[in-house]
Amino acid sequence: MDIHDLLNYTQQNLASWDEAAPLHAGINQHLLQEVSRADYSNLDPHLTDLMDEVDITGLSCVQICCNNGIDLISLKKKGAGNCLGIDGSPAFIKQAQELAELAGLKEISFVRHNIYELPAGYQGQFDVALITVGVLNWMPDLTRFMKVCASLLKPGGRLIMEEIHPILSMYVEGEPSHIGASYFDKTPYEDENGLDYFNATQYKAKKNFWFNHSLSEILMSALNAGLQLQHIEELAENIGNYCADLEQAENNPPLGFTAVWNKRD
């Protein structure tokens, strides 16, 4: 994709995310108490198992598109070494910094960058890069995105991902038996209905754009970025509250997947 279009899409998306931050902050009253617990974790059992298998104790970790930082805070609580969260929304970065401080954590920081405009200095610094639910669809150019992710890793470092399964792009939310779109549809999905996925507040939002990437595109973009697949699992459970009712459907599709890649030396 042309760099001008790429930055245009992502800047609009980031403005829309930043606008949603005060709505998400509403749940912080609850989080404020939760994050200070020594055993706090926002990771689901799939990610918890992967982190235990990798054994992140003392490892430097970066979370790409970290939102309010609660997944990275969870890694730090599990014993990770130096942690860095990157997100393009200044308001979410501020929330993440506040939550990390309340959690009483050191050696964790958060920086605001459009992931497609990451300055030099972060490359080759991390043992683990984490991507959790709801990131890939904001990326207009997956090839370029995966190259950025791989560039953050030391040789031998691992990219760990838990994401919504791309097959869900075919379904219509709230209508579990309705196939509404082609799996291969590449038209950017334009939305103004708001990004408050915590409280489902409806408001006329700043325009944002959603991009579909098939499973083979995800796997090939990682391969082309020098990442070797070590694990992949398609998940029958609802992991992102997107098309959650499909979990109970008789002919249920996968709702999510986890994957781990290793950066080739």
Ligand SMILES: C[S@@+](CC[C@H](N)C(=O)[O-])C[C@H]1O[C@@H](n2cnc3c(N)ncnc32)[C@H](O)[C@@H]1O
């Ligand atoms: C659905 S949230 C991810 C939530 C994540 N699973 C978590 O709970 O930590 C998506 C995040 O991606 C960020 N984002 C989207 N496009 C981005 C870009 N081009 N560069 C940096 N951050 C981006 C948004 O600001 C938002 O915080």
